[in-house]
Amino acid sequence: MPVVGALSCSRTFRVLALTVARTGALLQIAEDCKPFQDPQQSEAVYRFCISVNPSDLIELDPTLGDCVLHHPIKATTLFQSVCFLSIKTLSLIEKIHTESQVNVVLKFTHLPPFPEYTLDLSEFPRGYGPMRPVAMECVVIAMTRVTKYTQGARFLCSEDACPCSTGFHHIRVHAPGATESATVRTDFRCLLCSSPLKEDVKFRVLGDKQLVELIHVKALDVLKVHPPRSLRYQSVTLFLRDELCNSMKIGRLYRVLGIPAHVHQWPNVTWSVEANSVQSWEPEYPGTISTNFQALLTATAFSPWSFSAIVANSFGSAVVPPGMYSTLKMCLLLSLVQGTVNNPDSVHCLDLLALTADTLIVDRLMMYSLTLAGRGVRHNASGEMFAYLSRDEHGAGTANIHAGSALLATGGVCMLGDLGNYRKDKMDALQSALESRLVSVLIPGKKYGEDADEQVCFSIQCSFWALADSKSPSKQSSRTDSMALGTADMGPVPAQLAETFGLVVQCGEADREQALLAQTVHTLRQAVQPGEPLYPSCMQFTTQDYQELLAHAQRLQTELSPGAEKMIHGYYMASRRVRTESGHGAKMSVASIKLMMSLAEAHSKLCLRTNVLEEDAVIAVLLCENSITLRHGASALVIPPNAVFPCDLCDLEALQRRDQSLEQLRQSILQFVYNFAPGAASYITEE
16 A cells, blocks of 8 residues: 555544544444343344444545545445444453454435435436445335345354464455345355355344335326326335334335445346435425415405315316316315325325216316326226235345335325226225225235245325216115115215215216306317417416415414314214114214314315314315215205305305305204204213
8 A cells, every 4th residue: 555545544544533432423332332242142243333424524534524425335444443443442342353243334314415416216327336325215116024134144264274264254244235145155265275164154143134116206207197108217126224124114205325236146237225324205395375376365365265166166177167066176176185295194085986977077187186196196997006916036035015006195196087997806905995094915925935924014095086977877786765865876886885985076067968068168169279268367277376276285284273173073973863863874983073174174274274264164064964965865954965066156246155155054054063962062072
């Protein structure tokens, strides 16, 4: 080694030793040594995880910081030397005899925010680049079970006269990107006498390993409704080891710091990433709404219902004219508001089933709405809805669990389309998932190298949208006399499956011929005048306007007012009592309360309010009552089929008439509560 290089290396070593002493890392090393001080425990390799802040190292010594960022294996060797010296000097572990017994793993707290340290999975290079840490943002689409790998092994020289036939001179530890054969093989040679080495199997150290398949989050756009393009996305395999195992979930977004590596398995070379640290990741969205909606919010400040009414009335103008399917559009918007990719655990799923005679138009409207979801997946009836298995291709031989459409839509919406296209077993599986919000996968032990079968469960955290042809003849048997009069025919959808959807909406216009004419004129004008405004400026809101509105509304934190809470609980108690006594068979479960609270909260967010008012609860009760009436018939609370949109919103006078109608329905709901659930507020604790 040149003299200058030796001096530089010696100086870097001293700086590193001082850094370890000053930053408290030495105390952490001493703490990590305590579990290894058990006299009954003797291992060939002792593993230590050291957290490293590259920015701090660059400030202390640029050479050391550059080494950590661009030559992590060399930097690991320096940390290994300092760690070994500290252990021997302080007599922390008497059983460590050689430096090679210290297995140091550097954990980066973060990386510099420069493009050179960011890996875009949608356009990452395939060339042989340096093995240096990079950051990437991704979504998990598949993962294996946790299996074992060789963390470290001890080898002895087969020549008895050789000094390496005893002791800990030949130690092999796992390096990023290395295969199992790089750590444990039968063709290693002694460095002193070149005799064959044999492994001392009783000193082998095993660790946990899990393989995760990642893909860029932009790739999920392909699963929406965009037209087919030549652009293709390729997944990347991530290796999780030891404490990082089970730190990722299928369908979630993560920011991963890792080291890319080329894995050589002759005759193939695969590109993979060794995970260094894993953190949940939240995509960035605009924080403001458009000027169009800001002006509308100001103009409708006189009414708690007008803003959301106009937003829903004009929604989807690229597909249907304003005023058509307004109740369905309101439900779609409420479902979109409640979906949030950045925190799927907080999602209040709003599952929606639309009954319609115009399946083509409603399907197009749902597909348009799906493009506005932060995460949306259009499920194919012949595809896998939840999860499926394959054999791991990286030599582990274990089961690889792939995400189906519902798991890929975590935090968003899974659109099922027409349920008439689904087989009975698919609808049974959907019904089970909607009831329990769980799905399980059975992994056969014999097939995947295990002694016993294993059941793996996944939580379903997305909303489901589906539609059914109300003109299609029902596959169910004829109704019995005990069935309630006035219930809607669910067509090919079994009654038990329809019951699991939170909302059922009848998409029928009062004047069928007039609605058909309006849709025809709308389609022809789009064809003749593409790109030109079709309606007055007061009804023109762009898709981007709705994207910004929904993104802003999703992030609002709401609080339920006492009035809204009492109305929801009172309606629940009254409806439960009335429908149970009438013998209609409607079962009002506690899930109905959660549904109405979710609807009221979503309506409040859609109106850009942080306080859930009684007026929001009115919309929630009306939607819920209409849904129950379609399935079980009307109750003592008699409301019109289109209670949320009783008239066309063509002008300001129509908005005022709607407000008056909703106010009357509000009084009807309160009277219904007072008549059939007196003192409902006192039942809240009991329920």
